[in-house]
Amino acid sequence: MTDAVTLRAGDAALTIDPVEGGRFASLVVDGHELLVTEGYGPIEWGCYPMAPFAGRIRDGRFTFHGQDYQLEINMPPNAIHGTVFTRPWEVMAQTAGRADLATDLGPAWPFRGRVTQTVVLRHDGLDAFLALEADDPMPAWFGWHPWFRREVSGVNAELEFTAEEMYERGPDDLPTGHLVPPSPRPWDNAFVGVRAPIRLTWPGVLSLELSSTAGVWVAYDERPYAICLEPQTAPPDAVNLSTVDVPIGEPGHPLTMTMAWRWSST
Numbered sequence: 001m002t003d004a005v006t007l008r009a010g011d012a013a014l015t016i017d018p019v020e021g022g023r024f025a026s027l028v029v030d031g032h033e034l035l036v037t038e039g040y041g042p043i044e045w046g047c048y049p050m051a052p053f054a055g056r057i058r059d060g061r062f063t064f065h066g067q068d069y070q071l072e073i074n075m076p077p078n079a080i081h082g083t084v085f086t087r088p089w090e091v092m093a094q095t096a097g098r099a100d101l102a103t104d105l106g107p108a109w110p111f112r113g114r115v116t117q118t119v120v121l122r123h124d125g126l127d128a129f130l131a132l133e134a135d136d137p138m139p140a141w142f143g144w145h146p147w148f149r150r151e152v153s154g155v156n157a158e159l160e161f162t163a164e165e166m167y168e169r170g171p172d173d174l175p176t177g178h179l180v181p182p183s184p185r186p187w188d189n190a191f192v193g194v195r196a197p198i199r200l201t202w203p204g205v206l207s208l209e210l211s212s213t214a215g216v217w218v219a220y221d222e223r224p225y226a227i228c229l230e231p232q233t234a235p236p237d238a239v240n241l242s243t244v245d246v247p248i249g250e251p252g253h254p255l256t257m258t259m260a261w262r263w264s265s266t
Contacts, residue, residue: 009097010123022089023048036147047146048085051115054143055236056080062239083108097121111138125262134249141234147226155202164193177243187219190235212259
């Protein structure tokens with residue numbers, strides 16, 4: 001079993017737990033914990049990579065290249081957040097401010113492949129890189145799922161988030177594939193045309209800006225204790241949406257994305 005890795009830079013300390021899905025288990029900035037550090041099961045805490053799919057797949061079913069597939073249902077009635085957030089990761093390299101980790105997609109995914117994650121901690125933020133290397137052709141979209149504390153040091157967060165459109169939610173709460181104007185909060189929605197950076201501010205404590213190369217952001221703020229802002233390369237259930245061009249992983253052609261967080265005192 002690999003011990004947790006702690007990166008340090010200035011007044012920031014980031015703990016990554018390889019055993020718990022390669023997730024950010026804790027992020028302390030200037031003495032303030034920004035992440036939810038525990039939860040019921042693996043889904044509702046920390047910040048973890050989602051691959052080889054992000055969000056839910058309706059009933060865990062999809063068709064690819066004319067063949068039907070049935071995935072494990074890990075949030076009935078759907079499959080959710082891929083396979084690597086519950087798999088052990090290997091620490092490939094580590095320095096004081098950087099960690100490189102990797103894992104395979106495991107037996108719960110019908111195609112072979114590998115995911116690598118690189119995280120670099122800075123005194124004013126972090127940079128993260130995610131890559132999926134396919135051994136078999138496969139549909140693949142991925143991202144990160146951070147659970148930020150709504151309250152930090154007794155102060156409630158204020159969210160600045162502006163998007164051009166969001167995916168309409170059907171009666172089963174999954175995207176229909178149609179884009180519509182953003183609705184009022186609270187949200188559990190996938191957005192496109194998001195204006196960067198997204199900003200989460202705890203007034204008088206800290207301001208956090210988020211950006212990514214991914215074209216979709218899921219904003220989830222229906223929990224009283226947390227706000228989730230998830231960059232993804234495609235919306236939930238993308239493989240079943242006729243309006244979405246699902247990225248295809250091919251051997252020798254990795255799929256990649258990046259995420260950046262920047263913080264400052266307020």
